Amino acid sequence: MAATIIDVARLCGYSKATVSRAYAxxxxxxxxxxxxxxxxxxxxxxxxxxxxxxxxxxxTENIAFIIHEKQYPAILNPFYSPMLEAAMQExxxxxxxxxxxxxxxxxxxxxxxxxxxxxxxxxxAGEVDIRVIEEFRKQSIPVVLVNNYLDMDGxxxxxxxxxxxxxxxxxxxxxxxxxKIGLLSGRFSPQVSEARIEGFVKTLAKYDIPVDDRFIADxxxxxxxxxxxxxxxxxxxxRPTAFFCTNDTIAAGAMKAVTRAGLRxxxxxxxxxxxxxxxxxxxxxxxTTVRIDAAKMGCxxxxxxxxxxxxxxxxKAHIQIPTELIVRGTA
Amino acid sequence: MAATIIDVARLCGYSKATVSRAYAxxxxxxxxxxxxxxxxxxxxxxxxxxxxxxxxxxxTENIAFIIHEKQYPAILNPFYSPMLEAAMQExxxxxxxxxxxxxxxxxxxxxxxxxxxxxxxxxxAGEVDIRVIEEFRKQSIPVVLVNNYLDMDGxxxxxxxxxxxxxxxxxxxxxxxxxKIGLLSGRFSPQVSEARIEGFVKTLAKYDIPVDDRFIADxxxxxxxxxxxxxxxxxxxxRPTAFFCTNDTIAAGAMKAVTRAGLRxxxxxxxxxxxxxxxxxxxxxxxTTVRIDAAKMGCxxxxxxxxxxxxxxxxKAHIQIPTELIVRGTA
Numbered sequence: 031m032a033a034t035i036i037d038v039a040r041l042c043g044y045s046k047a048t049v050s051r052a053y054a055x056x057x058x059x060x061x062x063x064x065x066x067x068x069x070x071x072x073x074x075x076x077x078x079x080x081x082x083x084x085x086x087x088x089x090t091e092n093i094a095f096i097i098h099e100k101q102y103p104a105i106l107n108p109f110y111s112p113m114l115e116a117a118m119q120e121x122x123x124x125x126x127x128x129x130x131x132x133x134x135x136x137x138x139x140x141x142x143x144x145x146x147x148x149x150x151x152x153x154x155a156g157e158v159d160i161r162v163i164e165e166f167r168k169q170s171i172p173v174v175l176v177n178n179y180l181d182m183d184g185x186x187x188x189x190x191x192x193x194x195x196x197x198x199x200x201x202x203x204x205x206x207x208x209x210k211i212g213l214l215s216g217r218f219s220p221q222v223s224e225a226r227i228e229g230f231v232k233t234l235a236k237y238d239i240p241v242d243d244r245f246i247a248d249x250x251x252x253x254x255x256x257x258x259x260x261x262x263x264x265x266x267x268x269r270p271t272a273f274f275c276t277n278d279t280i281a282a283g284a285m286k287a288v289t290r291a292g293l294r295x296x297x298x299x300x301x302x303x304x305x306x307x308x309x310x311x312x313x314x315x316x317x318t319t320v321r322i323d324a325a326k327m328g329c330x331x332x333x334x335x336x337x338x339x340x341x342x343x344x345x346k347a348h349i350q351i352p353t354e355l356i357v358r359g360t361a
Numbered sequence: 362m363a364a365t366i367i368d369v370a371r372l373c374g375y376s377k378a379t380v381s382r383a384y385a386x387x388x389x390x391x392x393x394x395x396x397x398x399x400x401x402x403x404x405x406x407x408x409x410x411x412x413x414x415x416x417x418x419x420x421t422e423n424i425a426f427i428i429h430e431k432q433y434p435a436i437l438n439p440f441y442s443p444m445l446e447a448a449m450q451e452x453x454x455x456x457x458x459x460x461x462x463x464x465x466x467x468x469x470x471x472x473x474x475x476x477x478x479x480x481x482x483x484x485x486a487g488e489v490d491i492r493v494i495e496e497f498r499k500q501s502i503p504v505v506l507v508n509n510y511l512d513m514d515g516x517x518x519x520x521x522x523x524x525x526x527x528x529x530x531x532x533x534x535x536x537x538x539x540x541k542i543g544l545l546s547g548r549f550s551p552q553v554s555e556a557r558i559e560g561f562v563k564t565l566a567k568y569d570i571p572v573d574d575r576f577i578a579d580x581x582x583x584x585x586x587x588x589x590x591x592x593x594x595x596x597x598x599x600r601p602t603a604f605f606c607t608n609d610t611i612a613a614g615a616m617k618a619v620t621r622a623g624l625r626x627x628x629x630x631x632x633x634x635x636x637x638x639x640x641x642x643x644x645x646x647x648x649t650t651v652r653i654d655a656a657k658m659g660c661x662x663x664x665x666x667x668x669x670x671x672x673x674x675x676x677k678a679h680i681q682i683p684t685e686l687i688v689r690g691t692a
Contacts, residue, residue, distance in 0.1 A: 128462075
């Protein structure tokens with residue numbers, strides 16, 4: 031028969047509770063005690079049953095990071111990947127595991143919400159159905175929402191200042207003297223897309239620059255789409271001298287089109303991106319872009335979730351991360 | 362008191378086992394039965410306890426994807442991210458969750474191995490301590506190793522043909538007529554690095570091209586390191602007309618150095634990368650590179666793990682994925 035925690039406690043002379051703690055929160059047990067406990071466990075070939083431990087504590091030390099299928103790929107997404115990385119590392123520091131899943135995973139075939147697995151807390155990234163959040167809260171599972179804002183009582187939302195970022199980018203182009211500026215806008219969640227478009231349009235108005243509908247495009251935020259639309263726009267009469275792209279991927283695609291047309295960035299066409307993702311340093315010249323500190327958002331989401339799990343009150347329901355214009359070589 | 366599965370079974374007229382199945386494997390229950398069961402559950406406000414269910418089945422439907430800290434970042438790693446994405450999506454299709462963790466997470470403070478959480482199976486990516494694998498197997502948790510090969514009885518290893526890929530790249534440069542070829546080699550695990558270097562060196566020998574140590578570098582596989590070393594190499598007397606870089610990130614950095622020196626890729630310096638990661642299509646001209654189908658490796662790892670969990674025998678312990686040279690614009 032396999033050794034139990036009682037056998038280990040008997041052999042090493044510490045209480046069952048101390049033995050349990052030596053595994054669950056080793057930092058709470060003295061080094062001397064830990065050594066004796068681990069040695070006894072080794073001698074008895076004792077391995078604590080993880081599921082049984084979760085049963086007793088009704089905690090799994092798992093956090094779910096749920097991304098809506100619409101935003102796929104989840105891990106390859108250049109905006110969400112630094113957020114996930116930071117959340118994962120923050121979790122590891124606290125002995126929590128992060129699992130990445132989609133909203134499909136929390137539904138029954140008939141569409142009803144069903145939280146199949148126990149998770150001690152949940153981070154929703156971007157789009158989410160309000161009923162899903164309600165269901166989690168009904169089951170007393172703390173929720174944090176990142177890159178989205180919903181006006182629900184006590185719901186912590188961590189979002190970026192998309193409007194402010196678009197204003198920074200557009201204003202910078204205006205101040206450089208550009209008076210024909212195009213917009214390549216990616217189809218993100220309505221909230222994000224609309225805030226970025228609004229920042230662009232309002233800033234042009236402030237500088238008395240007309241909005242030319244021929245040079246405004248609403249596209250999928252992919253490299254190929256950015257390249258294709260820019261190729262078309264470069265053929266336009268009276269074309270802009272600068273473009274604001276609402277993410278770095280679109281901007282990288284647009285840069286390709288400019289280079290392939292035998293033109294230069296930024297001399298012939300200036301380009302500004304958004305996100306300051308890894309892509310912005312891969313392209314040459316490197317991309318002038320609006321930085322969203324996605325790693326900070328991921329880390330903050332995790333820390334807030336730990337506070338909620340520990341039963342601490344929410345100090346601020348809506349945390350908005352400021353953006354910063356990073357001037358590099360494309361504008 | 363909260364409703365139990367017995368209450369639901371009584372109300373809908375189906376057995377406890379059928380009610381349980383309607384949640385655990387809905388596809389195994391008829392639509393008619395499911396509808397009645399879900400309706401009864403809703404009426405009684407019944408929610409199955411995920412931990413209790415795991416306790417009964419001694420299964421959590423969680424798979425761990427463990428990456429050694431040395432290979433950090435885990436999620437932002439352009440080689441591992443498509444593997445993770447594919448593994449996650451394959452898991453989701455089978456109702457399994459994937460959690461990403463590091464090897465730190467499976468050790469006690471004294472360095473002993475301790476599998477803190479229950480996982481139904483484990484994928485190790487790259488470097489791993491043999492004792493860790495032994496511990497998992499001792500606890501009957503199936504293991505698959507990707508991007509590494511260890512000669513352990515019955516251990517499934519899924520790796521890429523790093524040697525063959527390096528031969529393809531080098532041979533292509535030789536056939537283009539290059540007779541001075543440099544090597545920018547990234548520091549990966551010894552197995553991977555050595556196989557790629559060996560493929561390069563042996564191919565040069567085959568084509569009677571001398572290896573010039575001045576133009577062989579062993580560097581961290583980062584953008585900045587690739588740029589820095591290439592900037593130095595461009596100043597060398599009798600410099601190569603082509604470089605083989607052992608990943609795309611190094612190649613993108615090297616391209617920056619060439620462009621900034623006022624030279625052209627591929628006219629002045631031809632460059633070939635390795636991995637066919639996302640980066641290869643972001644740079645302009647797009648990168649000629651060796652494709653490793655990392656998504657296929659991730660998917661295969663997950664499928665093999667499911668077979669092992671289901672108790673099926675291992676057909677082939679070492680699966681080697683072939684590489685393919687993708688010719689684009691840089692060589």
